[in-house]
Amino acid sequence: MSNMCTIADVQEYQSDVLEYGIQNFDDYFAKATNDILRMLQIDWWMVKRSKSSATDVTNGTAYADFDTTKLDYTQFTRMAVFVTLGRYVYPALTSFQPEGDKFQELMKHYNQEADREFDFILRRGVRYDGDGDGTVTTEELQPVNFGRLVR
Numbered sequence: 502m503s504n505m506c507t508i509a510d511v512q513e514y515q516s517d518v519l520e521y522g523i524q525n526f527d528d529y530f531a532k533a534t535n536d537i538l539r540m541l542q543i544d545w546w547m548v549k550r551s552k553s554s555a556t557d558v559t560n561g562t563a564y565a566d567f568d569t570t571k572l573d574y575t576q577f578t579r580m581a582v583f584v585t586l587g588r589y590v591y592p593a594l595t596s597f598q599p600e601g602d603k604f605q606e607l608m609k610h611y612n613q614e615a616d617r618e619f620d621f622i623l624r625r626g627v628r629y630d631g632d633g634d635g636t637v638t639t640e641e642l643q644p645v646n647f648g649r650l651v652r
Contacts, residue, residue: 502531502534502569503534503574504527504530504531504533504534504581505530505533505534505537505574505577505578505580505581506530506533506534506578506581506582506585507530508526510578510581510582511526511582511585511586511590513582514582514583514586515586515607518586518590521590521594523590523593523594526585526590528589529585529589529590530581530585532585532588532589533581533584533585533588533589534574534581536584536588537577537580537581537584537619538569540619541567541572541627542567544619544623544645545623545627545645546567548645549643549645571629571630571631571633572627572628572629572630573628573629573630573637576622576627576628577622579618580615580618580619580622583611583612583614583615583618584611584615586607586608586611587607587608587609587610587611587612587613587614587615588608588612588615591604591605591607591608591611592604592608595608623644623645624644624645625644626642626643626644627642628641628642629641629642
């Protein structure tokens with residue numbers, strides 16, 4: 502499985518990230534990608550599948566047909582950067598003292614940005630090639646409805 506972001510992507514948002522002594526970001530990128538996939542399964546795939554009578558979401562079978570290879574990972578690059586920084590890089594650097602420090606503030610900022618970006622993605626529509634034909638059609642790009650009763 503590939504990751505949703507690279508060190509070059511992270512440096513677009515935080516150019517000095519390599520100056521803090523972390524030598525390898527690969528584990529952080531993999532963890533961020535897995536976090537996003539898990540969030541998608543819960544907050545998007547389950548909603549999408551529950552609208553389909555073909556899948557019984559009550560017995561856990563809805564997760565089985567979630568195919569991560571059908572996602573357009575480029576849609577999640579920005580969010581993956583924010584998750585990497587907010588959940589992994591800056592927590593590794595902070596001292597977690599009650600008075601706080603620069604890294605705690607950055608961690609808080611990037612976690613908020615990750616949540617906001619995920620909300621934007623869900624509202625716009627997740628690019629998922631459901632039929633596996635290599636293109637995402639308008640029918641496949643359906644946003645999650647917020648604040649509306651869907652019957």
